[in-house]
Amino acid sequence: MKKRKPDTGNGYYPALRQIARIANSELSLRRICNAIAKSTAKALRADGCRISLLGVKKRYLSTVGAYGLSDFYLRKGLLDAHKSLPEILEGKLVFVPDATKDERVQHQQIAEAQRVCSILGAPIQNIGEIIGEVRIYTHEPHVFNEEDRTFLGSIANVAAILLERYGLQQSLQKKHELVQKQTAITQPAQPPNLALRPAEFAHPSEEEFANILDFYCVEWLYEPQSFPLKWDKDRVTEMFTPDFYLPELNLYVELTTLKQNLITAKNRKLRKLKELYPATNIKLLNKNDISSLLASHGYSPIEETKSEGVARILYSHNQIQRRVNSLAKQISHDYAGQKLVIVGILKGVICFISDLIQRISIPLSLDIMAISHYGGNGQVVKITKDLDTSINGHHVLMVEDIIDTGMTLNYVLNYLKAHNPASLRTCTLLDRRARRLVEIPLDYIGFEIPDKFVVGYGLDFKGEYRNLPFIGELRAELIKNGNHLKNIGLTEDIKMP
Ligand code: IMP
Numbered sequence: 293m294k295k296r297k298p299d300t301g302n303g304y305y306p307a308l309r310q311i312a313r314i315a316n317s318e319l320s321l322r323r324i325c326n327a328i329a330k331s332t333a334k335a336l337r338a339d340g341c342r343i344s345l346l347g348v349k350k351r352y353l354s355t356v357g358a359y360g361l362s363d364f365y366l367r368k369g370l371l372d373a374h375k376s377l378p379e380i381l382e383g384k385l386v387f388v389p390d391a392t393k394d395e396r397v398q399h400q401q402i403a404e405a406q407r408v409c410s411i412l413g414a415p416i417q418n419i420g421e422i423i424g425e426v427r428i429y430t431h432e433p434h435v436f437n438e439e440d441r442t443f444l445g446s447i448a449n450v451a452a453i454l455l456e457r458y459g460l461q462q463s464l465q466k467k468h469e470l471v472q473k474q475t476a477i478t479q480p481a482q483p484p485n486l487a488l489r490p491a492e493f494a495h496p497s498e499e500e501f502a503n504i505l506d507f508y509c510v511e512w513l514y515e516p517q518s519f520p521l522k523w524d525k526d527r528v529t530e531m532f533t534p535d536f537y538l539p540e541l542n543l544y545v546e547l548t549t550l551k552q553n554l555i556t557a558k559n560r561k562l563r564k565l566k567e568l569y570p571a572t573n574i575k576l577l578n579k580n581d582i583s584s585l586l587a588s589h590g591y592s593p594i595e596e597t598k599s600e601g602v603a604r605i606l607y608s609h610n611q612i613q614r615r616v617n618s619l620a621k622q623i624s625h626d627y628a629g630q631k632l633v634i635v636g637i638l639k640g641v642i643c644f645i646s647d648l649i650q651r652i653s654i655p656l657s658l659d660i661m662a663i664s665h666y667g668g669n670g671q672v673v674k675i676t677k678d679l680d681t682s683i684n685g686h687h688v689l690m691v692e693d694i695i696d697t698g699m700t701l702n703y704v705l706n707y708l709k710a711h712n713p714a715s716l717r718t719c720t721l722l723d724r725r726a727r728r729l730v731e732i733p734l735d736y737i738g739f740e741i742p743d744k745f746v747v748g749y750g751l752d753f754k755g756e757y758r759n760l761p762f763i764g765e766l767r768a769e770l771i772k773n774g775n776h777l778k779n780i781g782l783t784e785d786i787k788m789p
């Protein structure tokens with residue numbers, strides 16, 4: 293092991309003082325993190341430091357600040373937090389004496405080629421929740437003493453406060469923008485990647501692209517990685533940093549303007565990148581290509597006329613498909629060996645029931661009912677189309693699109709019970725608990741949603757929006773008085789007398 297001067301710990305105080313000062317400065321998050329990474333590496337006499345943040349799905353680590361890594365470590369792919377030193381995710385400080393020989397390191401050969409030897413990694417924890425990691429690297433074998441470890445732990449704490457404050461600022465800013473648009477949303481079902489949203493984008497088109505991705509619920513990372521393209525001996529002389537990485541599609545995206553000279557230069561860099569890193573999936577996109585890119589990955593382009601009433605998407609087409617898949621698996625498992633009758637009520641349930649039955653792997657039969665609502669608030673229910681076949685002695689699964697007050701399902705369940713099924717269970721795609729008037733047992737639930745009126749994937753507002761491939765929240769201003777029950781009495785399956 294290389295001999296290093298023993299550290300008495302005295303060097304840490306000035307470093308911590310400087311780091312605390314930087315953390316509380318008005319610089320952008322990325323600059324603050326870069327400066328902290330530099331001070332940390334220097335204080336620990338390490339060769340590099342990387343501060344990274346876990347994405348919303350707690351899977352990938354993206355770099356928010358780094359020092360000393362450009363020419364030896366940024367060549368590797370995005371870090372999968374579960375594959376690279378996963379013990380950090382358990383809240384542990386992890387020491388790797390030699391990264392080139394350690395199975396816990398995701399990119400061993402790259403570590404070797406790039407002269408990464410010892411690594412010390414600490415979790416960044418925000419009130420018990422792990423939100424990121426800070427790691428330091430040395431070229432030569434190095435053992436970190438107790439003081440080094442305590443110091444890195446303190447830096448992780450500073451980073452936690454910093455990232456928390458940044459996330460808070462971002463969400464306040466978002467809330468402020470939303471209030472201004474008069475579409476206040478109290479509890480988003482799935483918050484956008486606030487933590488990964490940079491303080492500023494290099495170009496307005498990038499922000500626009502990020503907004504589109506948020507609208508479609510596609511996870512994204514901004515400028516997550518730089519690819520070295522040219523070297524002069526050990527020194528990197530040309531790098532390329534794509535604008536975005538979309539982990540779910542495993543795709544890097546570089547946005548272009550329409551200027552031909554810029555396109556030519558970018559094309560050259562992209563060709564080079566593909567040559568050097570053939571496993572890397574990257575696309576050059578201009579604004580007009582965005583919807584076709586998303587369409588090719590199952591996010592259907594939406595026409596203005598169909599979606600103008602939608603404030604935002606709650607569940608994308610792919611998210612719905614994944615959820616329906618797992619509900620179908622559960623149902624197939626629970627009813628294995630039994631004969632199942634699935635009953636649905638027109639019309640809201642059509643998309644859900646059609647996707648669901650195609651994924652259930654046991655024999656089943658399908659029966660459809662239709663009902664109408666009448667009375668002042670549409671709370672009286674009448675059956676307008678009865679079951680075609682008897683359910684006497686059969687296992688019945690009642691499938692619904694959304695349970696709101698619970699009145700409809702309660703009525704239908706009582707009706708079905710009177711026909712003596714062997715068993716009777718319920719499955720709903722959406723459950724809006726906030727407005728429940730009648731407590732009913734729900735056996736299978738797709739998603740619990742906040743108290744907002746939703747449309748798409750079969751659900752309508754005044755007969756429209758059923759054909760949207762996703763579930764979206766209707767613009768608040770379309771529902772007057774904030775009472776959506778009063779306003780849904782006009783669809784075809786909810787006729788007023
Ligand atoms: P409930 O009887 O109040 O539980 O109402 C259930 C029915 O009202 C559902 O089956 C839907 O047809 C309709 N409904 C309730 N909430 C919504 C919504 O947010 N969007 C569209 N239809 C809804």
Ligand code: MG
Pocket residue numbers: 637638639640641692693694
């Ligand atoms: Mg319904």
